[in-house]
Amino acid sequence: MSDRARLRIAFQGELGSFSDEAIQQLYGGDVQRLPYRDFADVTASVASGVADRGVLPIENTMAGSIAGAHDAISAMPGLHVVAETVVAVHHCLLGPPTTTFEQVTSVLCHPVALAQCQQFFAENPQLEVHPSYDTAGAAMDVSKIADPAFAAVASRRAALHYDLKVLRADIEDRADNQTRFLALSRAPQPLPNGTPARTMVMVTTGDAPGSLLAVLTPLATHGVSIRRLESRPTGEPWSYRFFIEFDHQVGDERAEAVMQEIAARSASARFFGTFPRWGAGRRGSIGWSSGAISPV
Numbered sequence: 001m002s003d004r005a006r007l008r009i010a011f012q013g014e015l016g017s018f019s020d021e022a023i024q025q026l027y028g029g030d031v032q033r034l035p036y037r038d039f040a041d042v043t044a045s046v047a048s049g050v051a052d053r054g055v056l057p058i059e060n061t062m063a064g065s066i067a068g069a070h071d072a073i074s075a076m077p078g079l080h081v082v083a084e085t086v087v088a089v090h091h092c093l094l095g096p097p098t099t100t101f102e103q104v105t106s107v108l109c110h111p112v113a114l115a116q117c118q119q120f121f122a123e124n125p126q127l128e129v130h131p132s133y134d135t136a137g138a139a140m141d142v143s144k145i146a147d148p149a150f151a152a153v154a155s156r157r158a159a160l161h162y163d164l165k166v167l168r169a170d171i172e173d174r175a176d177n178q179t180r181f182l183a184l185s186r187a188p189q190p191l192p193n194g195t196p197a198r199t200m201v202m203v204t205t206g207d208a209p210g211s212l213l214a215v216l217t218p219l220a221t222h223g224v225s226i227r228r229l230e231s232r233p234t235g236e237p238w239s240y241r242f243f244i245e246f247d248h249q250v251g252d253e254r255a256e257a258v259m260q261e262i263a264a265r266s267a268s269a270r271f272f273g274t275f276p277r278w279g280a281g282r283r284g285s286i287g288w289s290s291g292a293i294s295p296v
């Protein structure tokens, strides 16, 4: 397919990152991938029409919410969440092809990856960690530096992409480590009634006792499951935005009522959209793996 016809997908990081893996899961290989350094570049790329979609990590089962992704999404008007996927995150220590583990003294590591590999670094205090903006970016840099003292924390996929050797595999603290990604678009995604879905809304509330409870109450009264509640500072001292996600079926009248009531009870409400729920039933499975790794 020509580049003109292919979906252009913006993501933060480099080819071979976990975000790249999320794109593969959501859209397959026949897309144009546009790597950016920052989350805000990704949202700007989608908003301006340079990219058709943007894929951002939103939360990790061990490290928690990805603050920068929430902030980038909330800062850019006019974006809609149209899909989600969950990637199994297995980290490796990667070095140049002739390196041995004993030679490594410096490790380039994304801070979120570091939070997922604390035990490995506690057991290997000889390794000095240097922050990197991306796991695949760390692998790319280690490949360029080509010094046996330097290694990166990244995926097997990144090892293949940057021609690095796996010095230690699966160094994450938990084998079921997973990151959830959202796909953003300029237009909402119409979905057939009955689709198992999730809706994300961002609200601010009044400064009165019970105002957050008032916003959440419609979920309880209509029997709709809240799946996630996250707060982020607005920037104005001690005031917050709340991200609420809830599961329902598309067209369910109870969910429609919840959305109307949340909008009516909050100081401001921005609905990011309703999107197909990732692998309904698979969430939480222990030790699952993304399967065969193919070169990117």
Ligand SMILES: O=C(O)C(=O)C[C@]1(C(=O)O)C=C[C@@H](O)C=C1
Pocket (backbone or CB within 6 Å): 012, 013, 016, 017, 018, 019, 020, 057, 060, 066, 089, 110, 112, 113, 133, 134, 135, 136, 179
């Ligand atoms: O660095 C990458 O590979 C990314 O896709 C980013 C990111 C993140 O920001 O959480 C995504 C998944 C992993 O949890 C580690 C890092």
